[in-house]
Amino acid sequence: VVELEVKEGTDIRQIAEKFLVNPLIEEYVIE
Secondary structure (H helix, E strand, O other): OOOOOOOOOOOHHHHHHHHOOHHHHHHHOOO
């Protein structure tokens, strides 16, 4: 399990690319 610290204004997609979890991005999207 990878815990990601998401700050306001952070591009979640950019983080996803770094962690290579693009297929799981939908579950990490924070509205």
